[in-house]
Amino acid sequence: MNVKCSFCQTPYTLSRVQMLDALQEMDAHKLTHYDAHCPRCRRATRVERKRMEMFFPNWREALKQFEAEMQAHPQSEAPLPQPESAPVAPAESNPQPAAAKKSAAEKKTSAKNKAAKKK
Numbered sequence: 001m002n003v004k005c006s007f008c009q010t011p012y013t014l015s016r017v018q019m020l021d022a023l024q025e026m027d028a029h030k031l032t033h034y035d036a037h038c039p040r041c042r043r044a045t046r047v048e049r050k051r052m053e054m055f056f057p058n059w060r061e062a063l064k065q066f067e068a069e070m071q072a073h074p075q076s077e078a079p080l081p082q083p084e085s086a087p088v089a090p091a092e093s094n095p096q097p098a099a100a101k102k103s104a105a106e107k108k109t110s111a112k113n114k115a116a117k118k119k
């Protein structure tokens with residue numbers, strides 16, 4: 001459904017998943033509206049529950065289906081955006097500490113060798 005930000009007038013769309021989420025939450029907390037967050041200014045615009053239910057009358061049915069799908073395929077289509085993707089492990093820059101260790105070890109042994117030679 002389409003929502004228009006009441007602050008910056010940006011029109012944006014609530015997907016079915018977002019509506020399901022919203023309706024579920026409103027139902028759980030006995031709310032009469034949902035705060036849709038503007039993608040541009042991040043402020044909340046109230047969306048009447050009635051309006052959303054009119055737009056998506058069979059949401060309970062859809063929710064059941066959606067949950068069944070999520071259970072069947074837990075990896076597919078997460079309903080919410082991923083929270084800060086895990087920091088990408090710099091796997092390729094790993095050799096550096098190892099190399100440092102190696103050179104340190106080499107220094108040690110060469111120092112030892114020098115000492116041994118001196119003796």
Ligand SMILES: [Zn+2]
Nearest residue numbers: 005008038041
């Ligand atoms: Zn806005």
